[in-house]
Amino acid sequence: xxxxxxxxxxxxxxxxxxxxxxxxxxxxxxAAALEKGLVxxxxxxxxxxxxxxxxxxTSDPEEVKAAAxxxxxxxxxxxxxxxxxxxxxxxxxPCDARSTIEQAKRGQVDIDTTYIVGLNCGGTxxxxxxxxxxxxxxxxxxxxxxxxxxxxxxxxFETKDGKEHxxxxxxxxxxxxxxxxxxxxxxxxxxxxxxxxxxNWGVIGDLAGKGTFVEINTEKGIAILENAIDxxxxxxxxxxxxxxxxxxxxxxxxxKVAAAANxxxxxxxxxxxxxxxxxxxxxxxxxxxxxxxxxxxxxxxTAKCTEFSSAADTYKMSLFHLVRFxxxxxxxxxxGQCTDVCPADIPLTHIYxxxxxxxxxxxxxxxxxxxxxxxxxxxDLIEEGH
Amino acid sequence: MAEATGTTGTEEWQxxxxxxxxxWCSYGGADSAGMGRFQMPPTVRxxxxxxxxxxxxxxxxxxxxxxxDGVIFSGCHIGDCHYVSGNYxxxxxxxFLKAMVNELGLEDERLKLDWISASEGERYAQVVTEFxxxxxxxxxxxxxxxxxx
Numbered sequence: 001x002x003x004x005x006x007x008x009x010x011x012x013x014x015x016x017x018x019x020x021x022x023x024x025x026x027x028x029x030x031a032a033a034l035e036k037g038l039v040x041x042x043x044x045x046x047x048x049x050x051x052x053x054x055x056x057x058t059s060d061p062e063e064v065k066a067a068a069x070x071x072x073x074x075x076x077x078x079x080x081x082x083x084x085x086x087x088x089x090x091x092x093x094p095c096d097a098r099s100t101i102e103q104a105k106r107g108q109v110d111i112d113t114t115y116i117v118g119l120n121c122g123g124t125x126x127x128x129x130x131x132x133x134x135x136x137x138x139x140x141x142x143x144x145x146x147x148x149x150x151x152x153x154x155x156x157f158e159t160k161d162g163k164e165h166x167x168x169x170x171x172x173x174x175x176x177x178x179x180x181x182x183x184x185x186x187x188x189x190x191x192x193x194x195x196x197x198x199x200n201w202g203v204i205g206d207l208a209g210k211g212t213f214v215e216i217n218t219e220k221g222i223a224i225l226e227n228a229i230d231x232x233x234x235x236x237x238x239x240x241x242x243x244x245x246x247x248x249x250x251x252x253x254x255x256k257v258a259a260a261a262n263x264x265x266x267x268x269x270x271x272x273x274x275x276x277x278x279x280x281x282x283x284x285x286x287x288x289x290x291x292x293x294x295x296x297x298x299x300x301x302t303a304k305c306t307e308f309s310s311a312a313d314t315y316k317m318s319l320f321h322l323v324r325f326x327x328x329x330x331x332x333x334x335x336g337q338c339t340d341v342c343p344a345d346i347p348l349t350h351i352y353x354x355x356x357x358x359x360x361x362x363x364x365x366x367x368x369x370x371x372x373x374x375x376x377x378x379x380d381l382i383e384e385g386h
Numbered sequence: 387m388a389e390a391t392g393t394t395g396t397e398e399w400q401x402x403x404x405x406x407x408x409x410w411c412s413y414g415g416a417d418s419a420g421m422g423r424f425q426m427p428p429t430v431r432x433x434x435x436x437x438x439x440x441x442x443x444x445x446x447x448x449x450x451x452x453x454x455d456g457v458i459f460s461g462c463h464i465g466d467c468h469y470v471s472g473n474y475x476x477x478x479x480x481x482f483l484k485a486m487v488n489e490l491g492l493e494d495e496r497l498k499l500d501w502i503s504a505s506e507g508e509r510y511a512q513v514v515t516e517f518x519x520x521x522x523x524x525x526x527x528x529x530x531x532x533x534x535x
Binding site: 316326 | 398417442444478485491492529
């Protein structure tokens, strides 16, 4: 097995294979890593309901197996849950993987002991919005939903009586429903930065729906997959070239959609920038929730943004946000969590991206894609010989 | 208030400029400018920092929010830093800050980075004069709080 190899794999266990998505490879691999002692802990998503899940850290392989099934959750700030150096495996969407790598750069997570099992992602949906969308657009009872899928540009909900209800995502998103805004303009669908990238894109023929496409990206990726094969938990077969092409095509199509959304949401501001930002931030109540959930902020509870600003300030703009604008210019990955948690409904991710994207493009630096340090820390210094 | 800031209804508006000077070069430059009796407008409030590498975005953003019409940051010439590489670090931070301030919608003219050595008293006066003229053209800062002149 070598870096860059592609396989299609599935779980050997009948139960995991049927309950898990796409053959249950990821669940089986994570459980095997725990059972064989490759890792001490695994992060799994525990379902709270049909539309909602929370990340849970567990050392019990049974709990990992119980969590089988496709479920998207928010990126977690791994460093706040685990001690530095804990051997851990986590299933991760591209934004989860990128935020974990950004934390590793800031000494919050030991990347050598963290196995990132990447999952393809075409976008996530807000639980509360999903319920509302089901009631108003689909005219369905949220409690009656048995499953959800995105296929050929349509969002399909399956009800408990076996019927499928499909509506085009474009139409939903025009009405303000559908995927989270940050997911709409996110162009990273395949987690190439993770140790191992898994997903159902590119699984064709007899295996369609029953296998997971796996791409090995690092030595750790080889270790976790070989460990699962040695344990007899998964079986793999080399992926055929046709599958690879299809996977790349799906990725390309998603990127095009993202580029269009990017133009829509991040279109240049008309009129005064200052008025736009003052107006956007005027509702801020300085609760600090956006900073608390930010996966790339490693400052801790007391930081420049919190210590030098106060809700009692009578400034025309919030110093808290001004400091954070500069701070996140090189590291914002646009995961969308700040918008999700904002009690004043300020579209923060969108605003932060406006500052971050031009700077990241100028430096040709994309945060969280590998372990190279951000340009802030001295590209120029190295060139000048300091 | 008008008396305190030296402005009356008929006089021209005088901008308020905050200038951060490094202890070893630019602050010395300000001293030389005084000793050499070089004429310059009294618009600048100097704040001494130990090194231009100490420049923190929070200083500059706070200066603007408190009512500064312009901010100059100055240190030793490249290669002359008392702490070897402080001014290189200032350059990188300045690049980020400048991009941020521009996106925010403040005029490009309101923020400036310049190198002034301890012997360059005349240059110090020149930088201050030119910057004051520049700020006079763009007018009072839109971030100035209500009631601050």
